[in-house]
Amino acid sequence: MQAPNRKPLQSLSSGSSSPSSSSPSSSSPSSSSQSPSQSYASFPFQRLDVYVATRELVRLVHAATLTDAELRDQATRAAKSALLNLAEGLPDDRPAVRRRYFRQADGSVHEVAAALDCAAAIGALDEGVARDGIALAARVRALLRGLLR
Numbered sequence: 001m002q003a004p005n006r007k008p009l010q011s012l013s014s015g016s017s018s019p020s021s022s023s024p025s026s027s028s029p030s031s032s033s034q035s036p037s038q039s040y041a042s043f044p045f046q047r048l049d050v051y052v053a054t055r056e057l058v059r060l061v062h063a064a065t066l067t068d069a070e071l072r073d074q075a076t077r078a079a080k081s082a083l084l085n086l087a088e089g090l091p092d093d094r095p096a097v098r099r100r101y102f103r104q105a106d107g108s109v110h111e112v113a114a115a116l117d118c119a120a121a122i123g124a125l126d127e128g129v130a131r132d133g134i135a136l137a138a139r140v141r142a143l144l145r146g147l148l149r
Helices: 009-013 029-033 049-063 069-089 095-121 127-148
Strands: none
Touching: 049 069, 049 095, 049 127, 069 095, 095 127
16 A cells, blocks of 8 residues: 655655744835744744744844853753743643643743843853843743733
């Protein structure tokens, strides 16, 4: 028995219509300022402010020039963990499960902030970059705390 023909993954994503092109907000003047994550978001939770902000935190940490390898690894893993826990909890309908993932994401966001602060304190990261990262982490924290209510 032959296996059914399957389209390669690449051909599925190269279709002419994107999920965001049918949304009413895509025709607004602000659509040109959408982040890259919003332009290809396949799941509704990927368009939520908390997800977009956490994704930006991951990008900022990854792009930061942390010269201490241990802190770079710690901050990167914590930022990724925050995003992945958030993504795992957002679509779940069970309040207890959502809270568990949001608390884990919240702890990881605090770890990111501490790693950036520590890196700046020992001169392994520019103070301005650390300040920006910590401010973004505080914004993510506030959004997560709103989800925990």
